Amino acid sequence: MLLSDGGGYQDRSFRVVSVVGMGGVGKTTLAQLVFNDKRVGAHFRARLWVCVSDSFDVMKLTRDILKQLLGRSCELQELSSLQQLLRKELAGKMFLLVLDDVWDVSQECWDALWVSLLDGAKGSRVLLTTRNESVSRASGAMDMYPLGCLSDDDCWSLFAQRAFYGSSMDDYQHLVRTGREIVRKCRGLPLTVKMLAGLLFGEFSLDRWEDILRSDLWELPEGKDYILPALKLSYYHLPSHVKPCFAYCAVFPKGYKFVRDELVFLWMVQGYVKPDTIIGSGSECFNCLLRRSFFQPSGDGRFLMHDLIRDLALSNRGGECSSLEGDATSSNSSRKARHLWFQDTEDQGTLLSCGSTSDYFSPHLRTCFLIGHSRVFPDAGRGQSLSQRLGDTFQSMSNLRALHLCGWEVAELPDSLGNLKLLRYLSIRHMVKLIRLPETLGNLLYLQTLEILDCFDLEELPNSLKHLVDLRHLILGMPRYSYSLQRMPCGIGRLTQLQTLPRFVVGEGNCAAGIEELTNLCNLRGELVINVRSLSSWVNVVGSKRNELNVLRYKNFITSLDLEFYDDGVVNCRDPSLSASIRHAEEFMEIIQPNMGIRKLVIHGYMGSRFPKWMADPFYSRLQSICLDSCRNCRRLPALGWLRFLKHLEVRFMDELRCAGHEFWDDGTPSGPLFPVLEQLHLYCLPELEGLLVGSALRTAFPHLHLLHIQDCQKLKHIKLGHLASLRELHVAGCDDLTELNFREMSISVGLQPDVVGPVNIPHIDTLRLEFCQKLNFPSARQWLPPSLQRFEITGSPLLEEWARRHLDA
Template sequence: MASMFQSLLDRTAKLPATLHQLFSRSPATSAASSAYSHFVSDLEKLRRRMERIQAFLEDAEEREIRERSIMLWLDELRDVAYDCEDVLDEVEYELQWYQLACQEEEHTPSSPEKKRIKRKREVSDSDATPRCPPLHDASFQLQITAKIKDINDRFEEIHRDGLALKLHEDHGQRHSSDSLSDPPLRMPTSCLVDEQAVRGRDHDKRKVMDMLLSDDGRHCKENVGVVSIVGMGGLGKTTLAQVVYNDIQVKNHFPTRMWVCVSDSFDVVRLTKEILQTLTGRSSDQVQGSNNFSSLQERLRQNLQGKRFFLVLDDVWNENQGYWEALWLCLSSGAEGSRVLITTRNEMVSRTSFVSEANMHRLSCLSDQDAWSLFEQRAFSGRNSSNYPELVLIGKKIVQRCKGLPLTVKTLAGLLFCEFSEDRWDDILRSDLWDLAEGKDQILPALKLSYRHLPSPIKLCFVYCAVFPKDYEFKRDQLVKMWMAHGYTIPTATRCMEDVGRGYFDNLLQRSFFQKYYGDYFVMHDLIHDLALSLGKGECCEVVDDKLSSIGRARHLFLKCWEDVTTCLSCGGPTGELLRLRTWYLRWQWRESRDVVEPVENMFGTMKCLRVLYLGGARIRELPDSVGNLKHLRYLAIDIKDCCRLPESLGNIINLQTLQLFNARHMLELPKSIKYLVNLRHLEMCAFSPPSTMSRDVFRLQLQMMPRGIGRLTQLRTLPLFVVGE
């Protein structure tokens, strides 16, 4: 939410100067000039009000997990922010058309009749005459000004509500009544473990111990070798480290062993004190008598001199290599063969702490058999499960829902401890995990801690991933293009938006939000998906049991088959809540594509907020002219089997960044208006259906020539072929 707000602020700050430059170049009527002045004034008010609200966001996002009133406040804020984005997009859309009109004049100076761009603002049978951009039109300006005034009023009300909720501007600050009741996000850990309760980690234990006891010195920092255990929250990284720490072979190999729970704050002074306390056996008061970091470093260095030690740093989040350097200055005095074991959710933490790829152990989920063994041990409390065959059947279904995540297995098994009622077990099986008190108090905070540590721009990208259903296999580049379409990947001076998006994707992969599936496909663990879904507050929905899973706040819709489209249109559209949709994703399925005209045409005519439209499961023999109404669209993927041409109205979608055409082997020519798609970055044409690739079947395309003016598409990065006409 914070990054979305920052993007809106940046746009409202830049827009007045751009508009001033526009109006200074072209004379306008007095009415238009007056409306323009009011518009710019309202934009400035909008920016100031958004800045005041932005100051509350960090506090609000911290408190929403515990306070329903804050959650509702953020929901309302998100709705207004979306409306604000739509209005800014509308103004920028018209501004781009004006700039295109100026460029058109430069390209055709000798033909007065060509000095304006021929485009259709609203395409219908009765209105086929193109009109010029209406930026100088007073009625258009008044319409936009009215919308911004309404948004201003709503933001002002939200700001007043934020003050009433005692939201604070300082990050981490809490109202006194809240701070006393806030539970810690994670309990501190120790080296103690009940090894009899651990299941399915023998292989992992052997691999980590091999890394620790090896003498080959792979990527050691001075005398100290560094090993890491990496994985998503709840996998049992700490448990594995505890088992290794207490192994008799490790005890014999390392005369000096130390355990420190690092958690959120990588405070080098605090860590040095805690290591000293563990090492010397002194009380915390004695060790903490000195706060001079230099003297603490020297004391630790002297105490480790010549000793072969084993140090566990549990639950590490720090990515700042400078902090690690300061700590290694103390540790490097240890004897050769000393080892540090780090547990973390983020691969980047391992790399910045000098862990080589060979010494990084990626922890996986438990097998079904091991997960059941863990569940059985805790739920049946030593009783023989064979005496409860009905409960065993239900229990194994519960375990399947956990997808091998030990934290979830233990939590749900704990709920059923000494419970032998089939109804109770069935209730747990059918309940949504987040509806259970234990899910909110134990599992959700553990997973949300990973989300909390994400950089702000990546949070939006992660939450958007809930648009895909559970177990959906997705590709990196496609997801990045969808992020781009929603404005989540802001380019920098040195990196284009694709590179920014790939960086965000890799960041989520390194932090275990994504898992490698096969080839170039990725998936999300069910609980990670549930986390994204819960953070999205109903914005992502799908059809489940012939009903929409969420409709009131739906912004992103996933449809598995064409029957879902029928259900969707009957439930919420095209005149209902679905008019606010920003993503419409109809999954392609083998042999299930349908020939559709009327439903798609209705969609194009009404769902004008769409940014992403993926119609892989709808075979379109003739793309209707009404596609030109989707002026906010950035990503369009369609199956155009047997379609020879695309309508000229496609050129109206000047915001379009990605155009994917499947089954395009009969396409003879692209529309002449494609030269106006100045933001187009990827033009992808496949002769067959997905997952067909351009490189495989590009020579089966029958394009006869490229349209004139395609050279104006200077943003283009993907083009399957270039055909020169006769």
């Protein structure tokens, strides 16, 4: 249906295929399997997935499709403009669009959506999943696939696979009969089978299985909420401390994708998870719900709930959760809610500008999601700005514990934010014009989590941040190498409870925190990016104190360190006027030495002429990934060959690097193989690199290297890497001076002929890609190629292309 050459319907270039079946039968799972299939990925140039649910908003759907195509949100306001842009982006492209969980839709809505897709290439497909055949017919679907329930045998196979995971069913034959009877009660629905299997996973007591089989909940009618008895049974048997965590998830709308840590933080501030054990008990609760299929992975690192599961959560919240999306008649229910999801309509500001904010936001609220759009807020008729209206809203929620702001286009948040004295969780996302936060933020003394994501213009954090001594998680999610945030506020070193601080900016000025403020933050864990905008604060540290600093060395929970330098435009170490700046950078790198257990290291923009000594220390045995990027003044690589667990090495944009070879073992004699477990080696944009050698260790280096990628090294003359017994893929591109590639001794060189034609040194290579190597040529014999080769690509290399025409079959 999807990969066939069949055309579209009437004058359409695309064909609509539908999967129809009752809730919980596996429509979305089937669509995901198709969507992620390699053949489908190779066939369609663009693959797009949109969760529709029970609100078919053509403008929202068009925005969602464009966001996936463009990789960013679209700020166009009119539907016609959005449609025109979508047609332009899809023009000539073969696309697959999945519309998941479609409910009742009028013919006019379908027509309005289809008009945006007409310029796609012939053979494009739209795959929709729905519970209603009439929806399929109204969409004009030419192929309808009715998805029925599973047979008892298939259900049992699925159940046994999950319930006995990690164990042998042969050891528990006494459970089989009872298990099969439980499965028959699931009525062939995979969702209920998976949930009950998750419930009984690791439970091998026959009495426990009999209790599930004989439960009175099987006899309950589904009722008008359509909650299947099996789902109620799964909820009933959840551990008591997990039930409120699950029921809280009813605050999310259908189809919402959440991140594990985000949800655990929210549980924490509601008192469901103790703050001091968030890593333990919070993750345990989440894993319990995931294992029992209350949550399911969305495929992009996030998670979601099936509609039926969300309905189950909603039924157990007793009206505590409410969703408000442009419907003023819902204000009564929202005033009774303790957890509110407020999402503005396409006419931004409709709800906030209608009547008093107290009509929607009551003092009883404990959680509030305020979701807006990236557009100017219209005048409310009383001369109030969006910031003022948000301020009035905050005044109405005096007992709030968790606040999530997203998409509001304001430069500053109102001072009244500081009146939310009980706030423990504050998330600010996608507010693209936000420049600063109010100083009153320092009044939120109970705040435990402050999350700021994709606020591209944010320049600084308030100086009052130092008063938030209970803060545990300060999450600054900026684009990589973002230039907006200029400094961290002075005094941030007082926040000794901090566990999460993914970005630290070393700025300049009296109000900027210096690198030494990291010293007392002993509980930091996970990833840390240090953005060095200025070394002026470092220069002002007295020399004797510099040597005493151990900024990161004893922070044993940090697993990833990314050092980004943007200081003073230092780009040429040969300029005498810059020697002091280069020396300060080198001193800075020495004291930034991380703990011995670090696993990932990235250095970007380092202006020193040499790398620090600690990088060559073999005791950094846990380092698995290193990236050296834009270290333009360094002429030598550190002795990385000693690192026993290094698997990924990337070197790029090093303007002064001329040879990579003997420094890998620091001019000594290696006692064992160099780079013993390295799997990938990437060399990019090294304009002066002339040779890649591994000297006397030729036969003992890179025993597990399976990918070698060399690109834009214009002066590269020779490569000798020894016997690469594990190499699977070799990619060479943009190396103008290379003239020969010799697999017999694995030497790529300028005019170098093999002395002896011996055994092939890369016996397992299956992929060879050669691009834009103008002088590179092969010997005349076709048999010279490795026999294991399966994929051979030549692009922009005229001598090789001529060789291929003479020696290779079409």
